[in-house]
Structure formats: C-alpha cells, structure tokens
Amino acid sequence: MEKNKYHILVVDDDDKIKNLIKQFLIEKGFIVSTASNANEAKEKIDIFEFNLLVLDVMMPGQSGYELTKELKQSRNIPIILLTAKGEVENRIHGLELGADDYLGKPFEPKELLLRINNIIKANIKQNISLKSKIGIAELDLNRMTIKLNQKIKKINSSEKKVLLKMLASPGKIFSRNEIGKISEISQERSIDVMITRLRKKIEEDPKNPKFLQTVRGSGYVLWIK
Amino acid sequence: MEKNKYHILVVDDDDKIKNLIKQFLIEKGFIVSTASNANEAKEKIDIFEFNLLVLDVMMPGQSGYELTKELKQSRNIPIILLTAKGEVENRIHGLELGADDYLGKPFEPKELLLRINNIIKANIKQNISLKSKIGIAELDLNRMTIKLNQKIKKINSSEKKVLLKMLASPGKIFSRNEIGKISEISQERSIDVMITRLRKKIEEDPKNPKFLQTVRGSGYVLWIK
DNA sequence: ATTTGTTGTTAAAATATGTCAATATATCTG
DNA sequence: CAGATATATTGACATATTTTAACAACAAAT
Numbered sequence: 402m403e404k405n406k407y408h409i410l411v412v413d414d415d416d417k418i419k420n421l422i423k424q425f426l427i428e429k430g431f432i433v434s435t436a437s438n439a440n441e442a443k444e445k446i447d448i449f450e451f452n453l454l455v456l457d458v459m460m461p462g463q464s465g466y467e468l469t470k471e472l473k474q475s476r477n478i479p480i481i482l483l484t485a486k487g488e489v490e491n492r493i494h495g496l497e498l499g500a501d502d503y504l505g506k507p508f509e510p511k512e513l514l515l516r517i518n519n520i521i522k523a524n525i526k527q528n529i530s531l532k533s534k535i536g537i538a539e540l541d542l543n544r545m546t547i548k549l550n551q552k553i554k555k556i557n558s559s560e561k562k563v564l565l566k567m568l569a570s571p572g573k574i575f576s577r578n579e580i581g582k583i584s585e586i587s588q589e590r591s592i593d594v595m596i597t598r599l600r601k602k603i604e605e606d607p608k609n610p611k612f613l614q615t616v617r618g619s620g621y622v623l624w625i626k
Numbered sequence: 627m628e629k630n631k632y633h634i635l636v637v638d639d640d641d642k643i644k645n646l647i648k649q650f651l652i653e654k655g656f657i658v659s660t661a662s663n664a665n666e667a668k669e670k671i672d673i674f675e676f677n678l679l680v681l682d683v684m685m686p687g688q689s690g691y692e693l694t695k696e697l698k699q700s701r702n703i704p705i706i707l708l709t710a711k712g713e714v715e716n717r718i719h720g721l722e723l724g725a726d727d728y729l730g731k732p733f734e735p736k737e738l739l740l741r742i743n744n745i746i747k748a749n750i751k752q753n754i755s756l757k758s759k760i761g762i763a764e765l766d767l768n769r770m771t772i773k774l775n776q777k778i779k780k781i782n783s784s785e786k787k788v789l790l791k792m793l794a795s796p797g798k799i800f801s802r803n804e805i806g807k808i809s810e811i812s813q814e815r816s817i818d819v820m821i822t823r824l825r826k827k828i829e830e831d832p833k834n835p836k837f838l839q840t841v842r843g844s845g846y847v848l849w850i851k
Numbered sequence: 852a853t854t855t856g857t858t859g860t861t862a863a864a865a866t867a868t869g870t871c872a873a874t875a876t877a878t879c880t881g
Numbered sequence: 882c883a884g885a886t887a888t889a890t891t892g893a894c895a896t897a898t899t900t901t902a903a904c905a906a907c908a909a910a911t
Contacts, residue, residue, distance in 0.1 A: 555857095557857075557858070559858085559859090572768055586858095586859070586860095587859090587860095588859075588860060588861085590859095590860070590861070590862090590899090590900095591858090591859050591860060591861090593898095593899065593900070593901095594858090594859075594860080594900085594901090595858090595859085596899095596900095597899095597900065597901075598858090608900095614769065614770075615898095615899070615900095616770070616783070617782065617783065617866095617867065617868085617897095617898065617899075618783060618868095618897085618898075619783070624768075624769065780867095782867075782868070784868085784869085811869070811870095812869090812870095813869075813870060813871085815870075815871070815872090815888095816868095816869055816870055816871085818888065818889065818890090819869080819870080819871095819889090819890085819891095820868095820869085821889090822889065822890065822891090823868095833889090833890095840877095840887095840888065840889085842877085842878060842879085842887065842888075843878095843879095843887075
C-alpha cells in the first residue's frame with residue numbers, strides 16, 4: 402500500500418501527545434498535519450483534503466464529539482476518536498455520531514496504526530475515496546469525471562457529494578431531504594433534476610435506471626452492481 | 627433497517643457466554659446460530675450463508691485465529707473476534723489475519739451491537755439483496771423487481787411489504803385485515819386489486835394462480851414452490 | 852464582448868397508485 | 882341445481898409523485 406499518499410490530520414490540545422502521534426505516523430510514511438482545537442481543524446479541513454482524522458474528544462471549545470457530528474453531516478471523511486480509557490458509553494456515543502473507530506487512551510501506537518490501515522483499507526475496498534465503479538461506469542471523484550462507454554462526462558460538486566454519500570451505503574434509501582442537505586440544494590424538484598442528470602452520466606439507459614433508482618414516496622437508492 | 631434478515635453465527639465454547647450473546651442478538655432482531663468449536667462452525671458455514679461471525683479466540687481445538695485465517699482465505703465473511711481483555715498484541719494479530727474487528731472480554735452487549743451494525747453497514751449492504759424465488763419468478767425485494775420469463779416487472783412498496791411478510795411464512799393464511807395493515811391499504815376491494823396485480827407479476831398463469839392463492843372466507847396464502 | 856456551457860429553479864407533462872364501480876366468475880348451502 | 886354470497890377482473894378516476902423540458906442567472910471560454 403502506498404501509505405505516503407495519505408494525509409492525516411491529528412487534532413489534540415495536548416501538544417505532547419499530538420506531536421508523539423505526528424512523529425510516529427510520519428515515520429510510518431503518512432503525511433501529517435496537526436491542529437489544537439476544533440476551529441483550527443476546520444480551517445485546515447477546508448484547505449486540504451485529508452484522508453483521515455485522528456480526533457481527541459476532550460478539547461477546550463468544541464469537543465471531538467461535536468466536531469465529528471458537524472463534519473459527518475457534510476462530508477464522509479473517516480474519523481478515529483481518542484477517548485479517555487474505560488468510557489464505554491462515550492465511545493459508543495462517538496460511533497453513533499458517525500466516527501469510524503475509537504481508541505482509549507493510553508494506547509499502543511501500533512494499535513493506532515492498525516486502526517488507520519484498517520479504515521483506509523475499508524474505504525478503498527468500498528471505493529469511497531478514490532476510484533469506483535457503478536455498473537460499468539467508472540467514477541473518478543477526485544477528477545470529478547465519469548467514464549461510460551468510452552465517453553467521459555464531468556460531474557459538479559453537488560453531484561460528487563451525493564455520489565460520495567450514496568456510495569458509502571449502497572442500497573440505502575436516501576430521502577430528498579437527506580440529499581438536499583448533502584448537496585445543499587433546497588428545492589425538491591431541483592433534486593429530481595440533479596438525479597436525472599446524474600443518471601445520464603452513470604446509466605446506459607437513463608430512462609430505465611438500473612443503479613440510481615427512484616423509490617416512490619421515499620427518495621432514491623443507489624446500487625453499485 | 628431490516629435487521630431480521632441478517633444471519634449471525636456465534637462461536638464460543640463457553641455455553642453461558644454463547645447463549646447470552648445469542649439471546650441478546652435475537653432480541654435485537656437477528657437470526658442467530660451457534661457453534662461450540664471450529665469444526666462445528668465450519669459445518670454450519672457450509673450449510674448456511676451467514677452474514678457475520680462472532681468468534682471467540684480461545685477455544686479447544688482450532689483457535690479463533692486459525693479459523694479466521696482459514697475462512698478468510700476462501701471467503702470474505704465478516705468476522706468479529708472476542709479476545710481476553712488486555713491482550714493488545716493478540717488483538718492486533720487477529721486483525722492482521724483478516725478479522726474485521728475485535729472486542730475484549732468482558733464487553734458491553736451494546737458495544738457488540740454497534741460493532742455488528744458498523745460492519746454490516748460497511749460490508750454487507752452492497753452484497754446482500756433480498757433475493758428469493760416464488761416458483762420460477764425471481765424476486766429482488768431490494769431493487770423492487772420481479773423477473774419472470776425474462777421479463778422484469780417492478781413492484782411498489784405496498785407489494786413489497788406484503789411479499790416480505792408472506793415470504794416469511796409461506797403457507798400461512800393472511801386475512802385481508804392483516805394484509806391491509808401490512809400494506810396500509812384500507813379498502814378490502816383495493817386489496818383484491820393489489821393481489822390481482824401481484825399475480826400478474828409472479829404467476830405464469832395469473833388466472834389460475836399456483837402460488838398466491840385465495841382462501842375463500844379467510845384471505846390469501848402464498849406458496850413458494 | 853460574444854458565445855458557449857453549467858446549474859438551480861420552475862411549470863407542464865407523464866406516470867404510479869389506491870379507490871371505486873360494473874360486471875364476471877367461483878364457491879357454498881340447501 | 883338454484884340462489885346466495887364471496888371473490889376476480891377490468892377500466893376509469895383522482896390524487897400524489899416523478900420526469901421532462903424550458904428558462905434564467907451565472908461562469909467560462911474564445
């Protein structure tokens with residue numbers, strides 16, 4: 402695995418721990434940025450495209466939980482939470498908010514590495530982050546293109562956001578409301594239109610969609626094969 | 627989420643723990659089978675298509691690690707390992723062998739449930755489909771389609787709900803009242819109409835139904851072969 | 852500056868679905 | 882068998898929902 406492609410953001414108000422983690426991960430071949438609180442983290446997230454966040458829950462200002470919740474609403478960046486030891490309930494709380502994993506402090510660096518590799522593997526396996534396929538359509542969400550039958554079509558950021566979320570849960574029905582939040586499109590009809598346009602890009606026969614289907618009365622669902 | 631479609635195999639030589647887990651998961655809506663050792667587990671795996679394994683590492687005979695390694699070589703069934711508390715190295719070992727997650731004993735049942743849901747979300751959704759057959763008709767309740775003699779017909783959500791319930795109990799007579807509740811159709815005649823439409827989708831000769839039959843005075847029955 | 856393309860919105864057209872009614876068919880009872 | 886009752890079928894309808902096409906604002910390109 403080409404680890405050196407992965408950019409990780411470590412967020413912890415404790416400088417000592419933060420730098421320890423940073424140093425360890427750099428040694429393991431990752432690109433590492435750090436932040437000391439939620440606001441700083443958000444600034445960096447807006448600038449860089451991180452592949453993973455390592456997030457302490459106990460921080461002054463916005464807590465790791467709150468940040469997790471906020472971030473997971475708009476993007477599907479993987480998050481590992483660092484919690485105080487033994488706080489089972491809190492850990493569960495984190496997972497419910499959308500965190501991908503957690504680690505109780507103190508932890509073995511090796512264990513953190515395994516969690517990171519696991520999550521990266523899982524994401525690649527799910528084809529969420531990089532390249533993926535829907536049927537015979539080849540998506541490259543980084544380049545924001547879809548290749549279908551030799552033809553390359555561009556997608557816009559709304560479409561990308563929606564695809565990202567729907568690809569993370571193939572088979573899940575997404576209500577128009579959800580899709581609206583994801584894409585920041587406010588009008589219901591507009592969402593329908595976006596779906597129609599998306600179908601023209603991923604479906605061989607857009608009028609009889611096999612992958613991006615309507616669930617009357619509920620919303621839309623994506624199948625990947 | 628329609629959890630009740632997920633079939634989990636719990637493998638532990640300690641009957642007490644095994645049954646505790648089983649009971650808990652059944653309450654949560656899963657279908658649960660158990661085995662007391664690796665051999666028994668493998669026998670059942672050959673028969674049923676489990677969606678997930680919960681596997682104790684410490685067992686007489688083949689250990690959970692060895693079983694994990696063996697199984698992961700031939701199939702990619704998700705596995706959660708149960709390890710003795712604090713054995714960080716061993717846990718890591720398990721993950722390296724391909725396990726999807728682990729839990730240290732003793733654990734909170736709620737935590738196990740979260741791990742399971744997490745894994746199901748990540749791994750299974752895209753592979754699982756509520757596929758079944760009625761006679762020669764091939765149903766895909768997820769995609770809401772029925773394929774009969776090469777022709778693909780769509781069903782709506784009411785029809786899906788009714789089929790789901792009736793498929794769960796082939797041979798059971800469903801009164802119009804029940805069907806009405808299931809499908810949220812209030813008028814008796816409307817139910818008849820729905821049955822008629824459904825027959826056109828699953829029966830080769832809808833006028834002489836073999837599978838979706840009327841029980842005069844009582845309701846309808848579904849046979850699957 | 853003009854053209855070309857993109858994107859969210861809107862309104863009209865098309866489709867799906869539960870209901871109803873009129874008629875046909877099946878099943879039971881005596 | 883006749884009559885009574887239950888169920889089936891079909892088409893029409895109203896309503897809700899979805900799709901399509903046209904539009905306007907804006908951005909990008911020439």
